[in-house]
Amino acid sequence: MKDTPAIALMVNGKPASLDAAPGRRLSEVLREDLGLTGTKVGCDAGDCGACTVLLNGAPVCACLTPAIRAGGADVVTVEGVRDIAERLQDAFLRHGAAQCGICTPGMLVTASAMLRETPRPNRAQVEEALGGVLCRCTGYAKIIEAVMDVDPVSIDANPANGGAVGAAMPRLDGAAKVDGREIFGADYVPDGALLVRAIRSPHFAARFQLGDVAGWAGDRVHVFTAADIPGANRFGTIPAFVDQPALADGFVRMRGEAIAVVAGPADVIEALDLSTFPVNWEPEAELLRTDQARASEAAQLHAGRPGNILIGGKVLCGDPKTALDTAAYRVTARAETAYVEHAYIEPEAGAAWMEGDTLVIQACTQAPVMDRDETAQVLGLAPDQVRIIPSAAGGGFGSKLDLSLQPLIGLVTLKTGLPSRMAYSRRESMSSTTKRHPSTMQATAGADADGYLTAMVFDGDFNTGAYSSWGPTVAVRVPVHASGPYKIPNYHAEARAVHTNGPVSGAFRGFGVPQAAILQETLFDDLAMAAGLDRLAFRRLNALGDGDRTVCGQQLFGVGIGDCLDALAEPWQAALAAAKGFNATNTQTKRGVGVASCWYGCGNTALPNPSTIRLGITADGHLRLHQGATDIGQGANTVITQICADALGLPIADFDLVGPDTALTPDCGKTSASRQTFVTGKAALLAGQALRTRILTRANLGPDAVLSLEAGQIVVTDGAQTAHIDLSSLEPDTNGYVLSAEETYDPPTVEMDENGQGSPYAVYGYGAQMAEVEVDMTLGTVKVHKITAAHDLGRVINPLLSEGQIEGGVAQGLGLALMEEYIPGRTENLHDYLIPTTGDMPEVQSILIEKPDPEGPFGAKGLGEHVLIPTAPAILNAIRHASGARIDTLPALPHRVLAAIRAAGEAS
């Protein structure tokens, strides 16, 4: 077949020979032909830098390099970096610079080239060198710190027995992330796997008929359509609303919806021109905005959802109408936010194969048990006939809670009996998977003469797109949270999830709360100013405290918002003074300061969401933690082990982690709703305590005894007394453990009534952020100089990982505020859809506050979503302080900021 000579080159210092087409992407050749899967493919367009390799010492995107160019050249991938780069790997681990790890190879390779030219770079040099590698997790801060700190340091990474909780230890699963060994969705290819591609709708709404599919395919290509699906061709994350076909059957409700899959040998499938697939489309008028979809004459996307309303949520307390009528100060505002793309650097990918009668799917995911159950449903299998092995997830942020390719590769493998694999293109990932809900919101708030909040009403339409996904969660969560962490005695909030023919809006870090906070926190600036109060003081005055009741009537304890706001008091005054000084002498740009709060209930909203942790010791003295919570970079593998270690009383170094894997780990639920540290952490605490009790009982020693795990035995010491438990003499259980514990924890909540009164969450987390910005008064550009972020974690399990969460959340909040807008059909790539680069990030100062929660493990609260919520409103409030521009349509792109500056100038 090949009519070109082999390409001879050096790869990682060794000679290699490639039998590849000359024009093939070098990234493909390295991964597929040489098995060097450390080189990641994020966009195939040079927009993300994940595939960076050194070509004769110079960093290039392997995806943009024809294989022939490597002929006679020296290629270095992450697997082959030496010297400086090895020290860089250590620095990345030490600084927590790798979270999910998908960008890490590109970062390391690029940074190694820079360090060879500039061994002691300054910050600006690092930012410029790494400007072409996108990271969606870290906010770049720790990456830049690591690159500036590569001198060898010998540290004992593992904390001692009893000192795990609170230790700033590097992530336990970090080594594979920095040396290229980590296996992400696209990195495992079973022998003989068929390559799978999907045929997707180019229309937002259309009916279609398939033509001569068999004739088009020929004998080497399998084609499967809706007619081939053996089970119920419907999936969805919330059982009552399941509505999304795995393969559309006769009509599509959104662009990017799959109507068929093709599978076969890779070279055959790659060569197919999918635009020639025999399908006759009959496009229909599409509804893309919620106002269009709610209009009385609008077509209905789904039967039984009149007005295209999927569901509404409501919270009502007191008499807001009367309270607003009599308020001393009253303000009203509106806000509109855009579709926001998760933009993880790893497009959805995975593989499927049969193990006996069991269908095994290894793919990137945040929710293995949900994947198992939903995939089984679509494929007509029992749940125990499907095994889900989560690969490393190269970022998720909510979107990888939903099924994507699982039913597609599952169908191919089930039908053919052969292994299969699939990796979404960037365009496919962006057009077919979920987004943050666009919102159109209005609100009015009132305060009395002393500045105390008396009432608030809020109403919002959330564009939930073509299918339900997590729309119900957003509609229910928003009214609960739209008050912010403040005492408001009279309150009425409603939110609706409205279907359109836009992309499916699902879960994205915060489930609608970030959108609501954008309106509520900018509105509260209006109110503070109307009342003549300092904006921070107004928030402190109204902040919830211990024993206060929320708008749902839930009484709270361990409330840390006051502490967070107090922590900002000094920086606030200093920043205000600095801005005033700057503005006195500058006209081209103006500086401003803004503040915003957040609160966020951890776990499902008044619904069960248990986690189960199993812990066992084998006869030969191995301690295994079955940890089923997917670690998508946030650090669950590390944090849950830290909690378990101190609960049990053995050092981290003794632990072997098992899972996640639906065949090996009990259900720890989904990685969402900031629940893993709290819920799975609590299960780990209980399991650790239970196993400890079992050991102490067997040793017949007191609760303060010290454990140590030695070869084949546990040594228990209590003062002068020592007991030895000979493990080999004990009988193993069905799981192979001689001593074990399995504990389940489900947060206690109280169902909400028709007015949203109840106790929807067992634990809340709190935070407040202050933004310092500089606005160009003629160009409308905004530079965020600093974010000071005070977050109440209850108990800080791991300060290093906590800071990483904050910095990453700030980056996503900054993107939401200033640049991110997904326009279906127009921004399906990472050069038209912009996320922050190294050069866009402000300094982030994290202030970790510990106001213990009565329910959380060691007092801990969730953090993952909280960190994103205050950033955008704090930036918007700072822009207004600087320039007078009140932005009500996001993102605050330069042309919008400039228009708002001019509008403010005309109004004043």
Added chain:
Amino acid sequence: MPAYFRPDNLNEALALLAEEPVTLAAGCTDLFPATEAKALNGPVLDLTAIDGLRGVVRGSEGWRIGTLTTWSDLCKTDLPAAFDMLKQAAREVGSWQIQNAGTVAGNLCNASPAADGVPPLLALDARVELQSAKGTRVLPLGSFVTGVRKTALQPGEMVTAILIPAAAGAGISRFRKLGARRYLVISIAMVAGRLVVEDGKIGEAAISVGSCSPVAVRLREVENQLLGCRLADVAATVDADMVARALSPIDDVRGDAAYRTTAAVELVRRTLADLAGEAS
């Protein structure tokens, strides 16, 4: 498998080009993003093995930027201050990775309205050398790029060099790019400016604006008005309407047309103010 040609001399390349339509490949930083395929769609004529087409050479008539010169090559070349704007633009093209692969000439051939290379090269009075098996012709850059994704390249022709006349090597220069983020960004608007200052007055001005019209443009009217102007007055001399008249911006995802005009005017003023500051 589609044909993939990678000759090592120009004559062979031109002969191949004369025979059949082929896609010319140099840095590939625009070719690969245009396809989701795992390999370039053929037939492809890969120019990168041809000797003598890479690098910047100073001759008696000016500078010759070989067609395979990458942005990184350009940055590493010792050039007079008139080229500063081109080097500044080079560092704004995509990322380090892109600059190591992408070529200056390819940026022109791709003919994007937002091509970072076009405004500084216009302000350097660049000309484009085209060769085919039949011969060679030279076009001013303004005539080479004819529209959005359109050039004057005829079948059988390729760009072999960008030529900068010796006279354009005079003066000081500056490039400013405005985007919605710091790196890896497509411009909302950009300006390149070159001034020759004589006795504290403007002796020659070359100013161009990109991303505000289908093809980047020189602001001839503004340039003429600046001639003889005192250095301290250059920024204030710029007439907003005069700048706007030269532009035909569009609304797109990055910004609206009115904003682009406002931004272009401001960038022109700031570019001139920077240069005035540097010269005084």
